[in-house]
Amino acid sequence: MPERPQALFAMTAQNMPHVFPPDVLAELREYVEIDPTLVAHDLADPRVRETLARTEVLVTGWGCPRLDAAALDAAPKLRAVLHAAGSVKGFTTPEVWRRGIVVSSAAAANALPVAEYTLAMILLAGKDVFGFRDQLRTRRTFPYGDIVPGVGNYGRRVGIVGASRIGRRLIELLRPHDLRPSLADPYVDAAEAARLGVPLLGLDELLRTSDIVTVHAPQTAETRHLIGARELALMPTGSVLVNTARGALLDHDALVAELRAGRLSAVLDVTDPEPLPVDSPLFDLPNAFITPHLAGSQGNEVARLGRTVAEEAGRLLSGGELRYAVDEAALDRAA
Template structure:
């Protein structure tokens, strides 16, 4: 335990409050932790990943067990990727790239006249850690931003720098819709055929959250017609079947779930979790702890 305390740099003046406790560190792909490993001596589970949903057996959750993940650290690259998609969507990047490849007239006034980020209306669904970070990044741009999130107050949304709207109003209002909600029963399929049809012609849909938030057949139909554009880092199913038209469409940009931390960004998550471990050892608590009831909402 002394070596671990030294390794994570307990700061001068801090006295470790947990010197006789065990800690579990897990990462992506760990699977469900066997219940027998969650002994009374285990004070905290620290997950170098995003969601902790399903990581612990139901009977293993204890009031005194601290559970924390690196989801806020993982939210940074996801939000950055979503921002890149917002800019690409505003620039009609997929349409220009497709026309360049096929030899079509990419300087067509019909394409150019609708391109550009200035004055765009950005709709964010879900003020999660990722949604909040995207919102903060978007404050630097000359755009209007509205948020739908039924789990927080309109005052909190306004304080974060956006205008609150209900979902259907947001969809009718926005030029670019970016999804950052969890996959729970009430959100699955929330962006259905009717709501996609309510988006204005030429609008873009960005999904870096969960694939099942969107009706796949409906978005494929809208993109096939050329009426909507889509930037999809997650899909339902994932991966898409080989015969799916989505990756081949001029109006669609599909990537294989790459928005989250990988490569260099993994170091941010590791640093975050080691800091959380230091905090738990030194103080016995952390403001980033996840409760049993929160695990699905933060998935």
């Protein structure tokens, strides 16, 4: 096996042992020389600078400092950044690619729990679980044995906004269920939609024809308030909006107005702003179900991100192509 390259952790220190528990850390150390007691949050720290000067692989995560020209000048041997989280837009700069440094991200691994969360919410919303839970809490009785009209997941129409990694994984997870998914994405053509196995619709048509709409588009200048008052008005009365992407994709004032009218329901794992102000009406509206950005990797799921990086390090050491390399040209329309 080739000599292991010097590596350095660059992330929030308290996250590192969760992302790289002992078994995952041991796997990573098969491929790189890395000190788990040295986790860089400040690349200007003298102890960090000494190691950084020898570092060929930067293992990054949430809390990674910005990799600007000054930081990269201190790492003249750096050839790869392996990111144990999703988006790299928050800390990379054009200078990274200008210097020929390859970047890999565990975004595909982070997409899995988000898609799982979304599937769970779609199925629960189809049964109106949240509404009936509140009714049962208040009334303490229910007409058990009666058929409840208007609920159920047989043939429920699910509109997916965005064929991102999460959107595509969700399409896979929906296949075993008797649901009717459709997709809206301006970057997907009919042939690709056919390969994904879903009909391709314009956004307006998808909103008009879906019982549940779930948002998986990236946050860009073009997608801010992608779903606003006009778009919400297109959704059928009684439909449900799920957002696990970014809060700014929804116009929250317009959404609150629809929720107060009782016409729609919403499941929001992300909000704008985040966290919400303590007096936000979304906390108290009975047809809003809010979770605190839990859909992405949490708890034992973050070790999957670390394992993805360890596997990428193995490919790097063997001279193979990175499986999850980031394309700089695609960053503008990526999450």
